Each structure stands twice: as C-alpha cells, then as structure tokens.
Amino acid sequence: MQPDQLTASNLSPLVPAYDSILALAPYQTGKPIEELTREYGVSDVVKLASNENPMGCSPRVTLAVTEQLGQLSRYPDGNGYYLKQALADFNDVKVEQITLGNGSDDLLDILARSFVGVDDAIVYSQYAFVVYSMLAKMQGAMDVEVPAQRFGHDLKAMSQAVQDNPNTKIVFIANPNNPTGTQLAHKELRQFVTSVPSSVLVVLDEAYIEYSPESNNRALLDEFDNVIIVRTFSKAYGLAGLRVGYALSSVAVAELLNRIRQPFNVSRVGLAAAAAALADQDFIEKTRLMNDEQMRWLEKQFDTLGLGFVKSHANFIMVEVQVEMEDITAASIHQALLEQGVIVRPLGVYGLPNWLRITVGVAEDNLRLIDTLRSILTED
Numbered sequence: 419m420q421p422d423q424l425t426a427s428n429l430s431p432l433v434p435a436y437d438s439i440l441a442l443a444p445y446q447t448g449k450p451i452e453e454l455t456r457e458y459g460v461s462d463v464v465k466l467a468s469n470e471n472p473m474g475c476s477p478r479v480t481l482a483v484t485e486q487l488g489q490l491s492r493y494p495d496g497n498g499y500y501l502k503q504a505l506a507d508f509n510d511v512k513v514e515q516i517t518l519g520n521g522s523d524d525l526l527d528i529l530a531r532s533f534v535g536v537d538d539a540i541v542y543s544q545y546a547f548v549v550y551s552m553l554a555k556m557q558g559a560m561d562v563e564v565p566a567q568r569f570g571h572d573l574k575a576m577s578q579a580v581q582d583n584p585n586t587k588i589v590f591i592a593n594p595n596n597p598t599g600t601q602l603a604h605k606e607l608r609q610f611v612t613s614v615p616s617s618v619l620v621v622l623d624e625a626y627i628e629y630s631p632e633s634n635n636r637a638l639l640d641e642f643d644n645v646i647i648v649r650t651f652s653k654a655y656g657l658a659g660l661r662v663g664y665a666l667s668s669v670a671v672a673e674l675l676n677r678i679r680q681p682f683n684v685s686r687v688g689l690a691a692a693a694a695a696l697a698d699q700d701f702i703e704k705t706r707l708m709n710d711e712q713m714r715w716l717e718k719q720f721d722t723l724g725l726g727f728v729k730s731h732a733n734f735i736m737v738e739v740q741v742e743m744e745d746i747t748a749a750s751i752h753q754a755l756l757e758q759g760v761i762v763r764p765l766g767v768y769g770l771p772n773w774l775r776i777t778v779g780v781a782e783d784n785l786r787l788i789d790t791l792r793s794i795l796t797e798d
C-alpha cells in the first residue's frame with residue numbers, strides 16, 4: 419500500500435480480521451443472581467437460566483478443592499495427567515484420545531481454530547447451540563444453518579448440506595440439543611456419519627449426556643476417525659463455575675487440538691475438582707433421578723396452565739408462552755418473572771421469540787416458578 423492510500427479508516431485498529439466478526443453479537447449469558455439482586459432489589463433469587471445443577475456438586479469436590487488451596491502459586495499440570503487417566507478409564511479410551519478444555523466452549527473454539535479457515539464452511543442445525551454459528555463468524559468461514567424438523571436436527575437435510583458445500587470442515591451436532599432438548603436416535607446418527615466424507619469432522623456435543631445416557635455415542639469413536647465427542651463438567655457434575663470440559667477423538671485429532679490449546683487451559687483447582695466429581699457417579703445418578711421426577715412434574719404443570727412445550731431429554735425445557743388474546747409475550751413474561759426474582763432464558767436470539775427455556779430446578783425452585791408464572795398469566 420502506498421503511503422497516500424492510507425486513510426483514517428484503514429488505519430483504524432477497529433478493522434477486524436474478517437468482516438463476519440462485525441456480524442457477531444456477544445454471547446448472552448443467563449443473568450447472574452448478583453446482578454438481579456442489584457437491579458431489582460430482590461433477594462431470594464431462583465436461577466433457572468443456565469442449565470446448572472440446582473443440587474450443586476458432589477461433596478467430594480469440596481475436599482479436592484481444599485487440598486489445592488495451599489498450591490495456588492504453582493501452575494497446574496499442563497497435561498492434566500490424573501484427570502485424563504480417570505477420563506480414559508471412565509470412557510474406555512486411550513489417554514492420547516483426550517483433550518481437556520476450559521469448559522467445553524473452549525474445546526469448540528479450539529476445534530474451529532484448528533480446522534476451519536476462511537474458505538471453509540461449518541454446518542449446523544437451526545435452533546442448535548448458538549456458539550456454532552459464532553465460531554463460523556469468528557473464523558471468517560461460511561455458516562450453513564440447516565432448517566430444523568419439529569425443533570430437532572434434520573440429519574438427512576444436514577447430510578445434503580454437506581454435499582452441497584464441499585468446503586465443509588465441521589458439522590456440529592448437539593445431542594441432546596440446547597435449547598430444544600431434542601435427542602437423536604443412535605441409528606440415525608450413525609447413518610449420518612456414514613453419509614458424509616471422512617474428511618468432514620462430525621462434532622457431537624454431549625453437554626447433557628448424563629441426563630440422557632441412551633444418547634451416548636461413544637461407540638462411534640471406534641468406528642469413525644472423523645467423529646469427536648465433546649463433554650463438560652458444567653452441567654450434571656455441577657462445576658460450571660470452574661470451567662472444565664473434554665473432547666474424545668482419534669489420537670491424530672487430539673494431537674492437533676493439543677497443539678492449539680493454551681498450555682495451562684484448565685486450572686489446578688478445576689483439574690482436581692473434575693477428577694473428584696467424576697469419581698462420584700452416585701451423585702450423577704441422584705441428579706438424574708431428581709431431574710426426571712421434576713421434569714415430569716413441570717410437564718404436568720405446563721399442561722394445566724395450557725402452555726405448550728417440547729419434550730426434553732436434558733435438564734431444561736422449552737415452553738411456549740405467547741398468549742395472543744391477552745397480549746402476553748415471552749418477553750413480557752420473562753421480564754415479569756425477573757422482577758419477582760425468577761431468572762429464565764428468553765430465546766429470541768435463537769429465532770424463537772415466543773418461547774422460554776427453563777432449567778429444571780429442585781422441587782422448591784420449580785414450585786416458586788410455577789406459582790409466579792400462574793400469577794403472571796392470570797393477572798387482570
């Protein structure tokens with residue numbers, strides 16, 4: 419570039435690497451409890467917005483975390499030896515097939531950065547976890563969103579989309595999916611993986627697998643080198659605040675991911691807590707039983723209130739709350755719930771403006787939610 423071609427705009431530090439970055443909106447997190455208390459002066463807040471475990475985490479985690487407190491001046495083990503060993507045993511894979519992440523979001527990001535370039539495409543379903551489309555934009559790649567079928571992934575159409583876009587590098591599939599809670603049959607998924615070229619990575623995001631053990635597609639790893647499974651300790655294990663996730667893949671893929679990740683991407687406390695949490699499968703069983711029981715209860719309440727919902731296989735449920743006759747919208751109900759100390763998730767960002775996603779709480783939380791919702795819906 420000649421000096422006289424330099425203008426104010428191309429000298430600006432605000433020119434992003436790719437134009438698609440300008441189309442990105444920051445990820446909207448569930449409102450933190452502290453923020454609601456500050457804004458509305460309500461104490462006694464019930465948060466049902468981020469699919470966290472309302473039962474907390476295993477008591478074994480407290481001990482493991484406490485043991486680390488005297489060691490905080492020391493870097494963590496960058497290879498996460500003990501946690502990887504425990505995960506290898508738990509999932510029946512080799513240690514070399516595991517990549518650890520600072521939450522599973524970190525792994526999704528590492529995957530995109532490792533494999534997706536400017537001329538490539540990422541394929542995902544309409545209503546799938548919003549981060550997939552963000553990753554395509556971050557990489558300056560094409561995002562191919564395939565229309566959903568009854569709120570779930572339409573795998574035949576997704577397979578066609580891969581064929582139509584030979585530059586596809588990654589297909590992201592959340593199973594069960596957030597925010598719809600829909601689940602895919604094992605046979606269908608296997609067929610899908612068979613139908614796409616082996617050069618396309620199929621990333622199965624199993625963040626909610628503990629709530630739906632039948633969705634476990636671990637077996638596909640032995641059959642297909644292009645399958646990657648991503649899991650998290652943030653949901654059923656109750657460690658969202660610590661940020662630990664992991665990916666299972668072929669050794670060759672893991673070798674690449676481990677080059678891209680930050681050397682100490684999981685903290686010392688996170689490593690110890692995750693290993694302790696994994697060892698307590700009784701806690702996971704209790705969590706699943708509570709979730710199943712409370713999910714059935716919530717479904718009955720929504721039926722009684724005349725609200726539609728999508729059958730969910732995870733720890734949240736998507737509820738339709740538009741009441742046209744009475745001019746009640748999902749946004750107005752979301753706001754009214756907030757003002758009364760109940761945080762749920764509006765789904766406008768997913769193109770579902772009439773729906774709310776509600777995390778299943780413990781009995782007391784759910785009772786409070788339903789009582790508050792009923793009073794809002796029946797207000798004159």
Ligand SMILES: Cc1ncc(COP(=O)(O)O)c(C=O)c1O
Pocket residue numbers: 468469520521522523524547592595596623625649650651652658661662663
């Ligand atoms: C489908 C799915 N994948 C990944 C994540 C990221 O979770 P984390 O980064 O806490 O592991 C979430 C969180 O909501 C999710 O719903």
